[in-house]
Amino acid sequence: MPELPEVEVVRAGLAPAVTGALVTGVEVLDQRSLKRHDPASGDFERGLVGARLAAAVRRGKFLWLPILPAKSAQSAQPAAPSATSTPRALVAHLGMSGQVLLRTPDHPGGDAHARIRIHLEHEAHDELRVDFVDQRIFGSMAIDRMTPTPDGRPAGFSADVTGEWAGFVPGQVAHIARDPLDPAFDxxxxxxxxxxxxxxxxxxxxxxxxxxxxxxxxxxxxxxxxxxxxxxxxxxxxxxxxxxxxxxxxxxxxxxxxxxxxxxxxxxxxxxxxxxxxxxxxxxxxxxxxxxxxxxxxxxxxxxxxxxxxxxxxxxxxx
DNA sequence: ATACACGCCTGCTGGC
DNA sequence: TGCCAGCAGGCGTGTA
Missing domain, CATH: 1.10.8.50 (Helicase, Ruva Protein; domain 3)
Structure with missing residues (x-):
């Protein structure tokens, strides 16, 4: 039942943990949680590992983490040509029963419904694991291309709206109206x-x-x-x-x-x-x-x- | 264009 | 006791 307030609580909790963090590993435990991931955006795991996350942004019930362009990727995998030009984000929707949990890397698995795990490294805090847990699998994670907002305003709510990613909205969120707490809500x-x-x-x-x-x-x-x-x-x-x-x-x-x-x-x-x-x-x-x-x-x-x-x-x- | 039914999912509960 | 229908319900898709 996560609606705007619940998703905002998650966004606010996630923001300090993911902003500036480097993705060091991704485990997809259940492919069904990637149902909204377009394979044309490239492989989900490969698109994230080595990437740096810029922020945590929310519009309505959608949450996304803009991916900073990897200029000099440390990994041996050269980015695909399109990946360097099109801004992208890790998009999450909690659906009915989705949870995003922050844990230490050695946290015992245990949850029956853990679907995706994302390992993070950060200059300012210890290593973390982001666990996407979702009993009913109405929720999802995906990497999505972003496009500029028609009005040029920030695409959603986040603490920082000065990043160049701020005026971009993920494709699967573009048709969603702004929410009534958004200053740019029409x-x-x-x-x-x-x-x-x-x-x-x-x-x-x-x-x-x-x-x-x-x-x-x-x-x-x-x-x-x-x-x-x-x-x-x-x-x-x-x-x-x-x-x-x-x-x-x-x-x-x-x-x-x-x-x-x-x-x-x-x-x-x-x-x-x-x-x-x-x-x-x-x-x-x-x-x-x-x-x-x-x-x-x-x-x-x-x-x-x-x-x-x-x-x-x-x-x-x-x- | 608007309007609206349906399928997707799992676990719990209540009736027989 | 055991089984199954009903319920929780956001969102994309398909049809009119």
Whole structure:
């Protein structure tokens, strides 16, 4: 269930460990985790070993580590001609159950669901291992070519936006909209598209090509906050209410981020394996049969888009 | 273009 | 006790 706050917690934890680090080894334990790796980008392992990582960047639920061009590769493998000209990144998506864990190189394996291991060397800290663990394999890692962003702004969130990689976005992320916490998020464009959609408002919130980073949990929380029924057609929501909804989305995401994300079990954890606390702050998601924190009415769970929606039948009515 | 159903995956839970 | 359907659900693909 990693959504924007959970992925951001992972990004922030990863950044100091990977920025400037040299990849010294890669182990692919399960090829299925490379399903989004385009073989045309070259072999996954060979594309990483010997490469230096520049940063940890996030847009919505996508995470990527730009690869610095290897000028004088220490390895005997000369870079392919295209590899020197096209900026690339290691792209990760956590899917439903993905985790990125930082460990010491001698950490006993053990996890049944470890799929990829990346060994790092760094001038400023000891050697590290990045373990990609993913029970359900909805997530993936890939090396991807990057292209300049159409607006020239930084492609996603990271601490440093001065690197030459900042204005480049991985191909598989290019169609994903900026997220609502991104300073370059185009609010007017989103609200205009929102007003034209006849789909259910919750479906629009979950459409990553319009606004990214929102999943089932934060969609339900945001809709509860502004008393909207998820089945309400977006086009029937007034522009004022739409702006309130967007503000609620931002508020919910920021609060969850401040609390380290939402953890139900050991499924979502940060890079050190620790859980977040936002599950205690949920007002709607997973609260069927419990009292609405606002009016006391018993919350309901309803099927929606092959998943579940949680709402208060009194506060959130279809109009 | 928008809209939406479906498949991918594994592990846990509840009903019979 | 054992088996199987149902559920968790983000995203790419395919169809209308």
């Amino acid at each position: 609010e007017r464009a989103f609200l205009a598209a929102f007003a034209k959609r006849h789909s259910a408002v919750k479906r629009v919130l979950l459409d990553q090509t319009l606004v990214s980073g929102i999943g089932n949990i934060y969609a339900d929380e945001s809709l509860w906050a502004v008393r909207l029924h998820g089945e309400q057609p977006a086009s029937s929501v007034s522009s004022r209410r739409a702006r309130e909804l967007l503000a609620a989305v931002r508020g919910v995401l920021q609060k969850a981020l401040a609390e380290g994300g939402t953890s139900f079990d050991a499924q979502y954890v940060n890079v050190n394996g620790a859980s977040g606390y936002f599950a205690h702050s949920l007002n709607a998601y997973g609260r069927e049969g419990k009292a609405c924190p606002r009016c006391g009415t018993l919350m309901v769970r309803e099927p929606f888009m092959n998943r579940s929606s949680h709402r208060c039948p009194r506060c959130q009515r279809l109009r």
